[in-house]
Amino acid sequence: MIGDLGGALAHIFTPLPFFYVFLGTVLGIVVGAIPGLSGAMLIALTLPLTFYMEPVNAIVLLVAMYVGSITGGLITATLLRMPGTPSNVVTTFDGHPLAMSGRPGRALGLGIAASFVGGIVSWIVLLLLAKPLSIWATRFGPFEYFTLILMAMVLIASVSQGSMVKGLIAGFLGMLVSMPGVDPSAGQPRLTWDWYVLNGGLKLLPVLIGIFAVSQIIGDIVSIGKKIDRIDANLSGMLMSFRDWRRQAFNMLRSSVIGTWVGILPGIGASIGSIMAYTVAKNMSRAPEEYGKGSEEGIVASEAANNATVGGALIPLISMGIPGSVIDAILIGALMIHSIQPGPTLFLTNADVVWAMIAACLVANVIMLIVMMGSVKVVSQVMYVPRTFLLPVILVFCIIGAFALDNTMFDVWVMLGFGVLGFAMERAGFPLGPFVIGFVLAPLMEEKLRSGLMMTAGSIEPIFTRPLPLLFLSIAVILLIAPFIRAWRQSRIARSGNAPGLNSGEGDSTR
Amino acid sequence: MDLQGSPRWELGVAIFFVAACSVVLWETRDIPPGTFEPLGSAPVPQATAVFIMMLSIAVGISAVRRLRVSGGPADAADYKPRPLDAVVVAALTVGYVMLLDARVLDFAPLTAIFLFIVISLLARFKLSAMAGAAVVGVITGWGAQYAFTRIFVVDLPGL
Numbered sequence: 001m002i003g004d005l006g007g008a009l010a011h012i013f014t015p016l017p018f019f020y021v022f023l024g025t026v027l028g029i030v031v032g033a034i035p036g037l038s039g040a041m042l043i044a045l046t047l048p049l050t051f052y053m054e055p056v057n058a059i060v061l062l063v064a065m066y067v068g069s070i071t072g073g074l075i076t077a078t079l080l081r082m083p084g085t086p087s088n089v090v091t092t093f094d095g096h097p098l099a100m101s102g103r104p105g106r107a108l109g110l111g112i113a114a115s116f117v118g119g120i121v122s123w124i125v126l127l128l129l130a131k132p133l134s135i136w137a138t139r140f141g142p143f144e145y146f147t148l149i150l151m152a153m154v155l156i157a158s159v160s161q162g163s164m165v166k167g168l169i170a171g172f173l174g175m176l177v178s179m180p181g182v183d184p185s186a187g188q189p190r191l192t193w194d195w196y197v198l199n200g201g202l203k204l205l206p207v208l209i210g211i212f213a214v215s216q217i218i219g220d221i222v223s224i225g226k227k228i229d230r231i232d233a234n235l236s237g238m239l240m241s242f243r244d245w246r247r248q249a250f251n252m253l254r255s256s257v258i259g260t261w262v263g264i265l266p267g268i269g270a271s272i273g274s275i276m277a278y279t280v281a282k283n284m285s286r287a288p289e290e291y292g293k294g295s296e297e298g299i300v301a302s303e304a305a306n307n308a309t310v311g312g313a314l315i316p317l318i319s320m321g322i323p324g325s326v327i328d329a330i331l332i333g334a335l336m337i338h339s340i341q342p343g344p345t346l347f348l349t350n351a352d353v354v355w356a357m358i359a360a361c362l363v364a365n366v367i368m369l370i371v372m373m374g375s376v377k378v379v380s381q382v383m384y385v386p387r388t389f390l391l392p393v394i395l396v397f398c399i400i401g402a403f404a405l406d407n408t409m410f411d412v413w414v415m416l417g418f419g420v421l422g423f424a425m426e427r428a429g430f431p432l433g434p435f436v437i438g439f440v441l442a443p444l445m446e447e448k449l450r451s452g453l454m455m456t457a458g459s460i461e462p463i464f465t466r467p468l469p470l471l472f473l474s475i476a477v478i479l480l481i482a483p484f485i486r487a488w489r490q491s492r493i494a495r496s497g498n499a500p501g502l503n504s505g506e507g508d509s510t511r
Numbered sequence: 512m513d514l515q516g517s518p519r520w521e522l523g524v525a526i527f528f529v530a531a532c533s534v535v536l537w538e539t540r541d542i543p544p545g546t547f548e549p550l551g552s553a554p555v556p557q558a559t560a561v562f563i564m565m566l567s568i569a570v571g572i573s574a575v576r577r578l579r580v581s582g583g584p585a586d587a588a589d590y591k592p593r594p595l596d597a598v599v600v601a602a603l604t605v606g607y608v609m610l611l612d613a614r615v616l617d618f619a620p621l622t623a624i625f626l627f628i629v630i631s632l633l634a635r636f637k638l639s640a641m642a643g644a645a646v647v648g649v650i651t652g653w654g655a656q657y658a659f660t661r662i663f664v665v666d667l668p669g670l
Contacts, residue, residue, distance in 0.1 A: 222593055226590040404667075427520040
């Protein structure tokens with residue numbers, strides 16, 4: 001392991017890969033700092049530019065962008081109370097009040113340090129877990145894989161923002177959209193409407209660019225009249241003292257572990273990680289009343305956790321080919337575009353790519369710390385780039401990106417169509433994350449189900465007789481019914497609370 | 512973005528999903544059953560479409576109830592939304608892509624014109640912004656054409 005990692009680090013520190021890691025981290029920070037743009041958008045738009053790159057260089061560039069974009073959102077969250085990316089929403093609760101109290105440098109310094117620690121802790125877990133987990137996953141049969149993906153899909157829907165039903169619809173819709181074309185198991189065309197361009201199915205890249213970038217552009221144009229107030233950022237006091245480090249050490253570590261764990265769970269992004277870490281930090285704090293008013297602990301918890309999800313989310317991607325977040329789903333697409341099959345055998349077939357990803361994650365975190373500490377004042381000015389100019393230019397790049405995949409205008413039309421669909425879904429409160437993850441995972445899920453059924457002559461008995469499929473299925477069922485049971489219990493409590501006599505303590509006397 | 516979603520949008524999207532899934536079910540009715548494997552090509556898309564339809568109907572019913580109760584949520588935005596601008600930009604984009612497809616003009620001049628019009632529109636045709644729009648259009652049009660065809664070796668639409 002040490003030898004492989006050393007080799008990958010030595011490669012990363014050669015001029016071209018290092019340039020890509022540096023460029024990716026800086027671009028990620030800049031895009032993360034611009035309200036309305038996200039890491040997913042940046043990575044989806046960069047994908048076409050990587051077609052002619054060496055796969056290792058392409059992947060390290062994208063991983064660096066991933067690390068940078070999660071951190072960049074901290075700046076706008078703190079200075080403007082506008083999260084640059086969704087994962088920084090929780091940072092606004094305390095980062096902005098602390099900045100408004102005259103200590104923006106302190107708020108940013110805490111956030112940057114916590115982001116770095118979160119990134120490093122999750123990187124250590126990634127390093128230690130990815131290979132053993134992938135070895136374990138090579139023993140999975142088709143039914144293990146099928147039920148694991150099923151569990152992942154339910155998990156994504158159950159924790160997605162908004163309602164679970166909408167999360168499920170979005171996930172199923174993503175699955176359905178992946179199905180047109182020649183069915184890979186039987187060679188039978190389906191859902192093509194006798195239209196030859198659909199024989200190859202809908203490609204990941206136009207769908208991704210449409211659903212993330214174009215829908216975002218449409219939404220940003222609708223809200224383009226929103227004013228961004230300029231504030232003078234006094235950035236003194238950014239460096240943490242030894243006393244600060246000692247005081248925040250446990251909080252940082254705990255939040256990093258929470259973030260890493262949430263990242264490992266398939267399909268759950270950085271937003272949930274930061275919310276969970278923030279809630280735990282508040283519940284265990286000696287000064288919970290400070291939370292929401294500029295609590296330093298709150299900033300640290302949120303930022304350590306959201307950065308920790310990056311390394312955590314790379315673990316299921318590398319070891320099982322299952323995306324830990326939306327950006328990981330795009331990274332899976334990037335691997336496939338470069339003819340690399342994600343999955344448990346990745347360590348055997350493309351060990352150089354895997355170790356480069358792991359090494360890039362570490363180097364990008366270090367670069368992130370240096371760049372953020374050294375140039376946060378400059379980066380913070382990026383927030384004020386006029387969107388009037390920015391959005392149309394990005395739209396042109398979306399069109400180039402979709403076209404460049406196969407040099408067909410059909411992909412451009414697909415991208416525009418999914419842009420409109422994504423905008424409508426967001427307006428109606430449907431989360432887009434489950435859609436993308438469903439789109440990426442459905443072909444694998446169907447293939448595993450059908451190959452499993454072929455092995456057993458159509459019997460699904462192994463799902464109920466083998467321990468792992470049964471475990472995964474049970475978790476999926478529990479996750480599916482838990483919200484309904486919770487809602488039913490709450491309504492019962494509400495009803496019994498409203499019943500006469502019970503509130504006045506008479507209930508005790510009747511027992 | 513409102514996480515619960517506007518009930519009108521919810522209802523519209525739910526109806527669209529039900530209609531789209533009905534089309535999927537109709538299209539898959541003639542797919543023959545599998546010959547060498549038990550499941551065949553049709554059941555998975557059919558089952559997925561049925562799930563979406565059922566859940567969409569539930570969302571649609573809930574949206575109708577919310578509409579009846581509240582008549583739709585009031586827009587609490589602290590700015591004036593510009594939906595018409597989004598519609599016009601979408602129409603202009605469709606026109607731009609059609610012209611690229613028809614190869615009426617090269618990528619660079621067409622992109623410069625498109626960006627000039629769209630940026631000017633978003634800036635409400637302020638003269639200072641229009642000058643900037645022209646500059647951005649020219650730089651992006653010819654700059655992207657040079658960068659993509661000469662440096663990244665990527666084909667561009669319209670060329």
